[in-house]
Amino acid sequence: MEKRFPNLGDWIIKGNSYNATIKNINELYLTSYPSSSDVPVCFASTAMKEPGYCDYTVTEYMNTEGSSLSIAITFSKNEEETYRLCSEGNGNVGLMKGKLPETIEGTECSFLFFKNDFAVGDDSYSFQCADGHGKYLSYDKHNQAILKDAPDVKTDETCKMTVTLIITGEFT
Numbered sequence: 001m002e003k004r005f006p007n008l009g010d011w012i013i014k015g016n017s018y019n020a021t022i023k024n025i026n027e028l029y030l031t032s033y034p035s036s037s038d039v040p041v042c043f044a045s046t047a048m049k050e051p052g053y054c055d056y057t058v059t060e061y062m063n064t065e066g067s068s069l070s071i072a073i074t075f076s077k078n079e080e081e082t083y084r085l086c087s088e089g090n091g092n093v094g095l096m097k098g099k100l101p102e103t104i105e106g107t108e109c110s111f112l113f114f115k116n117d118f119a120v121g122d123d124s125y126s127f128q129c130a131d132g133h134g135k136y137l138s139y140d141k142h143n144q145a146i147l148k149d150a151p152d153v154k155t156d157e158t159c160k161m162t163v164t165l166i167i168t169g170e171f172t
Contacts, residue, residue: 114130
């Protein structure tokens, strides 16, 4: 099979992946529950019920149009089950089962987020979904993860997230 050069607007994996946790301004962890259809993704102090996942793999994608850094947020339930955080199109954050593709065609994608600095001199970010609706990762009054309109995201603290790298491996 011949490898094709991506079209203008396509995303390709940049090659950088890292393990991390994501917290909101209230120090609550982004937590996923693949077994739950009620609230598959929320913000919690720790995993509220088993199995809850708050350790994610963040994979960077590069857009051929030169847009902001794009990331996919995934976790593995076991070696064979990978889930991606995604937009359900109605402001809800859901889970999509399946491994990440090497290339994503087009200019919109429900499981990619533009990672932007929230404030200068601050180690926080906003995550805008690349699904074409322009909504940001946030949370509601019940701490359920949502995607919301934020006309001025820099002043909306519910869209402010921190990313903490998880160091893995053994020290000798």
